[in-house]
Amino acid sequence: MLVFAKIKSVQQKIKSLKKGTSIGFVPTMGALHKGHLSLIEQAKKENDIVVVSIFINPTQFNKQEDLVNYPKTIDSDLSLLKSVYCDIVFTPSAEEIYNNNIISQLFNFDGLEHQMEGKFRDGHFDGVGTIVKRLFEIVTPTKSYFGEKDFQQLQIIRKMVEKNQIHTKIIGCEIYREDDGLAMSSRNSRLTKEHRAIAPFIYKTLKKAKKEFGIKNAQEVISWVENEFKKQPLLELEYFEIADEETLHPIKNKDPKQKYRAFIAVFAGKIRLIDNISL
Secondary structure, eight states, X not given: OEEEOSHHHHHHHHHTSOTTOOEEEEEEOSOOOXXXXXXXXXXXXXXXXXXXXXXXXXXXXXXXXXXXXXXXXXXXXXXXXXXXXXXXXXXXXXXXXXXXXXXXXXXXXXXXXXXXXHHHXXXXXXXXXXXXXXXXXXXXXXEEEEEGGGHHHHHHHHHHHHHTTXXXXXXXXXXXXXXXXXXXXXXXXXXXXXHHHHTTHHHHHHHHHHHXXXXXXXXXXXXXXXXXXXXXXXXEEEEXXXXXXXXXXXXXXXXXXXXXXXXXXXXXXTEEXXXXXXX
């Protein structure tokens, strides 16, 4: 496994590969877990080599304290990557990526950025678009892999690739869950014992909402979910929405030809957890 911190070095290595070599790319912010490893394993099955980036991107954090508190576990991350036979790891500094000009590029994602997370995290998706576009330019991947836990982010990256004519295929991978159903996240390690014990309630509620959606209209399901969370003093519901998978617009009337997904954001103490389920 080769580890590079400089753009020039990783680009030289990628350029040295034989013509036609397919590159699978998994961008991460570190604090790796089995969910990340599942993306890498899929990338390994579908490509000749796999590149993983570890970079805590400052432009996608709305609160400075979240950036400061984000777990930094580079030694264990590299050990995990070695265990799954990752080929190349790119670990740049913020100075290397942004050249001392840490600001986001402004994007138009055709309105995808204004839904759900966009209502609560101003400028977040410009930050995501900026770093992912930059990494795509550096790594030039054949295919790039993202988890569906951040489904809105996945759709936004697809839109960015389409609008900027970037030559990488975006692969969405199923949400990897703990045995009790909680979606795997680097944030889970920061939950208190009490909050970790109740957190699986989020996915249990999503699964029940999916059943309810089969027999009730969207507003009835939304009201039911909101009432369920009122009964849980340790969890604070920020939003629950049912939206069109492609446009992310909230549902108005159920159309059997459309694909819908339920999205949720919940505070467990100070830790914000998101999840979603296909309906």
